[in-house]
C-alpha cells in the first residue's frame with residue numbers, strides 16, 4: 001500500500017473466496033484532480049476508502065472512477081465507494097459502458113452460474129450494477145488528468161471493453177486483467193471474452209516500453225524486464241486461438 005511513484009498510489013486487493021481487484025489512485029495530489037481506478041469486490045469499499053484516508057489523501061480531490069473493465073471483482077464495491085464520493089464521474093470504455101447503463105449485467109457476472117451464486121451470497125438484486133457513465137472511453141483517447149497523461153488502449157479479449165492505461169514518460173502500464181506478473185494472463189472464458197482478441201491485445205501491449213506494471217491482481221512489478229509482455233504473449237500464443 002502507498003505511493004508507487006509520483007502521482008500513483010496503490011491499495012492492494014483483499015481477496016476473499018472471490019478475488020478483490022487492486023485499486024489505484026492516479027494524479028498529483030496538489031492538482032486536486034485524482035482518479036480512482038477499479039474500486040474492487042463487494043464489501044471492500046470501506047477498507048479502500050479508509051486506506052486512501054490513511055495515505056493522507058482527502059476524498060474531495062477524487063473526481064472520477066475509471067474502470068479497466070467491469071467484472072464483479074472490480075466493480076463490486078463501486079456503489080459503496082460512490083457513497084463516499086457521490087460527485088465522482090464514472091468513465092468506462094463504451095463497449096462496457098452501454099451495457100452498464102442498460103442494466104445488462106452479463107459482463108459483470110461473466111457467466112450465468114456465477115450470477116446466481118453471487119446474488120445469493122452477497123444479497124445482490126437484479127439490476128444492482130446499473131450505472132450512469134459520464135464518459136464513454138475509446139482506444140486512442142488521451143487523458144490529461146491530475147497533471148499526468150494517460151493513453152487509453154483498448155485491450156479486448158479478457159472482456160469486451162477492457163482498457164489499459166499507459167503513461168509513456170515513466171513507462172507505467174495499468175493493464176487491468178489482461179496481463180499479470182509471473183507470465184500470467186487474464187482468463188478468456190467469460191461473457192464477451194475472446195482468446196484471439198486477447199492474443200492481439202497482449203501483442204499490442206508487448207510493443208510498449210513498460211517499467212512499472214500495475215495489474216488488477218497479484219504482485220505489482222517495478223523494473224519489468226524488457227520484452228516481458230511480448231514473451232508472455234508468445235508463451236500463451238498456442239492457447240489463444
Ligand SMILES: [Zn+2]
Pocket residue numbers: 021071073074177216217
Ligand atoms: Zn479481476
Ligand SMILES: [Zn+2]
Pocket residue numbers: 069071158159177186
Ligand atoms: Zn476481469
